[in-house]
Amino acid sequence: MRTDSETDPSLDYVQRVNRAIDHVLAHLDQPLSLEVVARAASFSPFHFHRVFKSLTGETLNAFIKRVRLERAVSMLGRTQGRSLTEIALACGFGSSSDFSRSFKQRFGVPPSAFDVQAYRRDRRERWQSTVADPEYRHLLQRLPPGENPDGFEVELLRLPPRRVAYIRVPDPFSSLGAVTGAAERLVEWAEARGVAGGTWYGYMWDDPEVVAHEDCRYDVAVEVDEVRPEGEVGRFDFPAMTVAKLEIKGAIDLEQRALDWIYATWLPRSGMVPTDQPCFEVWHGRPFAHGYEHFELDLHLPIRSLLAVGTDRG
Template sequence: MAATTYPERINRALDYIQQHLDQPLSLEDVARVACFSPFHFHRIFRFQTGEPLNACIKRLRLERAVTLMTQRRPAGPRNAASLTEIALACGFGSSTDFSRSFKQHYGVPPSQFDVAGFRRHQRERWQDYVADSDHRHLLDGLPPGENPDHFAVTFRDLPPRTVAYRRIHNSYREGAVTTAAAELLAWAESRGLADGQWLGYTWDDPEVVPPEKCRYDVGLEVPPITALPDGEVSRLTFPAMTVAELELRGGIDLEMRALDWLYGTWLPSSGCVPTDEPCFEAWIGRPFAHGMEHFELRLQLPVTRA
């Protein structure tokens, strides 16, 4: 198989890891998904991603744990989620293993971790990373309880969706996402698929994950029978899901306020909990059809009733 297909095969491995973080993940199993021999896979994975397989799995589990810790509240549907339950939900064999790994990574055990303070710090770092001083304010957070834009959620049931995608690592680099979108658009136009539903979604919360580690997919819904993508275009099938949906037409500041309101104000009182699927940007038309200053899309947060 040509070397140009290596990124697609590594993406398959990363998709498998992301979907099975709560389960044992052996080198042999992940290598099999990527169609590599176990003997060579760990070297190829490290070269393609910049970190060893076991380190990547542990980091993703810890980042998911921080996200779940964010969702723990003094009252409400997540109240029963103890640190032990979070540890098991993230694939750690015991609370002791979780606590030891967490302290090694974050400097303190999970019981002493200031989740809110950590998220504030990470957001400030993310703002510095992606915006200059003249535009940094567009990424300011919206305080919980505020809704100056009068956002309102509608629920929508979506069937299983097969998505052809280009994945961008270190996705906040200038031009990285628009370049990938243009490449996928050219791929889709050559196959008569370009007028389907375009999607964007990030696998990583920049208030939890360092911006240089964040991954973003530019995707396009395709028929399940579409031939396997070639080169660096990958394919993933999302299950049927219920999403909380917001339609947006405006700039990046509007989208940031919408995300803050969705997670910080609406979700805690909604009676819903988010699933492990990413929050989608479902583009109205083709991606970046209005440039980088104006977006027309629907935010789709996958949820379940608590």
């Protein structure tokens, strides 16, 4: 039986706009014309720019420029040994001067004068006020660099390519119900097709310390061999990658401390840098199988050797 989400024509537009976003994120360092992105979404360019803006609130050009600058901010704070020119090219700017001009228009100062840590602190405070009631906000306080009260240990893994079916949740921090609802719908979809036994993932495409929470995107996903995108369910193919793995068995504060530790303490000492792929969760069983306050999952941070920067993307 087909669900309402599969027969609602508006969800087909959502899925196709998600394909366009996926294409942009996967090719951010390349030219991204309206024609190319519209083709990825199976729209004519004439109609696509109107559809994209109506569903995202941004024009395609504004979206591309924003995510390029946000990726640059992430790289400024978490990528060692890369010049501003290398960051500019990696984020799709034609030159360092184009990058500096666009950066100053957005942030008020050129990248060379940007205080990325102050910017992250401010975003963190805004994000905390969004995701937690005042009495629980202390659970999301930043773990200072160098501290590891939970005894986190990293395991390096090499993962093969994988294909996932996903449902995307915009602004996931505003409502846990939006994320759990998407998980329930995808589980129902997967059970109906006999693929619910695959590995389940959660992909956070955006860093809330860089990206405004309302612009963040989270994907609930399940690994599949084959899938035909339909309704709100999309498909994404991930390449082989090396990841730093941390096991999490606890509440949201434990997961947040793990993220703080791996980025601020482990990563700078590791000789590794993050790749362009998102950090993601690998659930033990199905999403929220252990409830909504206790999580059992592995955090995976895609990384590559600092020596390999500029030679590959995975």
